Amino acid sequence: MAESDARTPRERYRAQVRDEIKQHAWEQIATAGASALSLNAIAKRMGVSGPALYRYYANRDELITELVRDAYRSLADTFRERGGAGADLAGLAHALRGWALDDPQRYLLVYGTPVPGYHAPEDTTRIAGEIMAVLLDACAACAAAAPSVAATALDDHLGDHRDWAGDHPAPSSVLRHALTVWTRLHGVLSLELAGHFAGMGFDPARLYAAEVDALTGR
Amino acid sequence: MAESDARTPRERYRAQVRDEIKQHAWEQIATAGASALSLNAIAKRMGVSGPALYRYYANRDELITELVRDAYRSLADTFRERGGAGADLAGLAHALRGWALDDPQRYLLVYGTPVPGYHAPEDTTRIAGEIMAVLLDACAACAAAAPSVAATALDDHLGDHRDWAGDHPAPSSVLRHALTVWTRLHGVLSLELAGHFAGMGFDPARLYAAEVDALTGR
DNA sequence: GCGCGGAGTTATAACTTCTAACGAACACAA
DNA sequence: TTGTGTTCGTTAGAAGTTATAACTCCGCGC
Known part of the structure; x- marks a missing residue:
């Protein structure tokens, strides 16, 4: 800002x-x-x-679009700040949760329910690409430490559609892993922020931590 | 309706x-x-x-609340229809995706971004409990087929906070698994419905199927 | 110093939700 | 068949919203 x-x-x-x-x-x-x-x-x-x-x-939508852009920018900054030097996947995941809890509505503005007709400007998809690049780096480093398993059918499919990863040189198994990290963390986080765990008694942080552990192969 | x-x-x-x-x-x-x-x-x-x-x-909110209730009811019905007899976790997962894609806004009305002040009526949490019960049944059947792994710290924590599972007799590891199924499927589904996979080229159905495979231990 | 552009104003249109008051229609009972 | 009372739908209107048009006025740059 x-x-x-x-x-x-x-x-x-x-x-x-x-x-x-x-x-x-x-x-x-x-x-x-x-x-x-x-x-x-x-x-x-x-x-x-x-x-x-x-x-x-010019109108309300333009203001909201600007807010979405700023939110993306903010997330990309915290990601690059955290993942720039030592690209540690677990640290990145907890940085994401911290960023989300810091302002839940900011997270939901980016990853929550969109208006059906809304199209994000080119600008934001570029920033989303930055975020994905950091995540891919972390996943690649993670994969280098752990031995790779057999390629799945999804790996092959992602190998054929890897444009979204930009020119990142990661193998398709890393692409799959990055995608899995994204969807699983978002799964826990969005349900938590939407209040669906509210009356359930358990601590969402532990559920999140368990998913992070599973994703980092711990 | x-x-x-x-x-x-x-x-x-x-x-x-x-x-x-x-x-x-x-x-x-x-x-x-x-x-x-x-x-x-x-x-x-x-x-x-x-x-x-x-x-x-009485007002707009009351209508929307009624729509949320109907959406919950609809999901609970398809779940019980599918999971009533042969409680098959993979089938349940794909029934969920079918239900979501059938009317994306209906899914997002239930699991999407809520208005901060909004409190769901007691009624809907009861139906949510029904849905969770079917999921727990399927996870219990799934656990009976596969050998159990060592209890995690999260298992113990959920064992202490199992009120949300009603009086379901499943062990805490099954509770954890049901919760994991929920968050992971929602993670893929909500990002897909929100259009975040739109320009990325790959087929979301394959990513979803891969998560289902991972969850059913295939 | 002067002029023009930009900033902020009021007025207004076209929406929205929601309340109040009125008249008409309908089900039910005598 | 004839009341009678509830309920339904109407119009009028208040209090909001987004957004445009026209006008005034200040201040920056020439």
Whole structure:
């Protein structure tokens, strides 16, 4: 959320106000969810009239898209921060959970229920690719430590459709593993954040940790 | 969606109109998602004025709650239908995917992003218990076929917090397995339905099948 | 110093949910 | 068959929402 480097004072002011709007938007989303995000309420909180915000965001969707972009960016940053040097899969997994619990609605904004017609801008898919790249690195390092098992039918299929991995040189078994890591961690995390474990009594952290252990072959 | 068994003509008519409202609501949700559900639009389609619907549902939330209840009921029915006699875990898993793909927004209404303040009525948690019971049966049968492994720390923890399993007599390792089945299948399914696999090229069905294979120890 | 562009204003349209008050229709009983 | 009372659907309206149009006014850059 730092786009404050602009030459002209006008642009600087503009970036500043855009940031302030996003700030209020995040607060609102955190308490009432993205569907309840109201430009009018943000304007009221900022002490300006409703239509004033339309100078900064063409419409509600554009603001939400920007928030999604920032959320992706934030996750990519924490991933690269954590996985950049020592690409440790378990550490990455727990960094993901920390990031998610830090602001559940931010996680759900990215990985939760989308509006059927919505198409993510090219931009975000690129950042998603960055995230996947870090995950692939960690999985490749993990695979190097553990002996590989026999290739499955899914491995072969993924070998034929490996465009989503960019130009990552990992073998298809690593692609499969990365995908499995993603889906399994998301499975526990999304159910936890959605409150489906709420009345069940057990500690979701332990369930998550067990999945991480299973994924790292411990 | 059959509550049409009522004594008086008034009650019969009332139940019929409630059903018709829900019918239109599902159509709307399927195309635009639950957040875009509009009572006014439903009324217009039914050829009545907006406020007329408030005779049948006190407000928008009550209608959505009813839809969630029906969705739960529908899933519980397909589960019991499939798992009632031959409780086969793989069959159950594919029945789940079929049910989800049959109406993605219905799945997401139940397992997708909730509104932060929303509390599911007691009713739905009871139906969720039914669903879990079928899953536990299938996992117990699966465990009887395969030899059990050593108890994990998570097993012990779940043994201490087994209230959510009702009075199901399964050992804690089966509880853990059922929970794992739930989270892993949901992980693949929810990412698929949310469109996160969209531009990636591979076939989500194969990824799902691979998870099912891993869960059934094949 | 002056002019133009951008910022914020009010007014307004077209929506939404939801309440209130009214009239009409219908089931039921006498 | 004729009340009678509940219920249904209507219109009117309040309080929101997103978004546009037109207007004023300040300040940056020339």
